[in-house]
Amino acid sequence: MRFSTYLAAFCVAVTLAACGGGGGNPGTPSGGTPPVVETPVALFTTAPTILTMPAMTAVSRALTFAIAGGVPSYTVTSSNTAVVSVIAPAAGATAYTLTSMGGGTADIVITDAKGTTVT
Numbered sequence: 502m503r504f505s506t507y508l509a510a511f512c513v514a515v516t517l518a519a520c521g522g523g524g525g526n527p528g529t530p531s532g533g534t535p536p537v538v539e540t541p542v543a544l545f546t547t548a549p550t551i552l553t554m555p556a557m558t559a560v561s562r563a564l565t566f567a568i569a570g571g572v573p574s575y576t577v578t579s580s581n582t583a584v585v586s587v588i589a590p591a592a593g594a595t596a597y598t599l600t601s602m603g604g605g606t607a608d609i610v611i612t613d614a615k616g617t618t619v620t
């Protein structure tokens with residue numbers, strides 16, 4: 502009698518172990534919505550690649566453009582502040598203003614938090 506009790510307990514243990522303890526397939530998802538994978542958007546600006554601005558006279562000549570994509574926060578710099586000054590976006594903002602200061606050429610460089618640049 503004792504042997505049959507051990508044999509029955511052994512068979513139950515082997516059966517439960519073989520089927521994962523009765524909990525089902527551990528690889529089956531519990532349902533719900535799969536995670537959303539966002540595709541990153543490249544850093545860009547609404548400013549044209551080449552921009553001609555009249556030189557500043559008595560009235561300031563300023564144009565405002567937007568920045569999007571990349572990884573905020575953004576910095577905007579002018580390679581020649583005697584030609585174009587930049588009012589960079591405030592923390593969390595996505596717009597910047599260019600002001601013509603005089604004749605000449607300048608590159609405006611926008612950099613995001615990951616170091617990606619757009620000129």
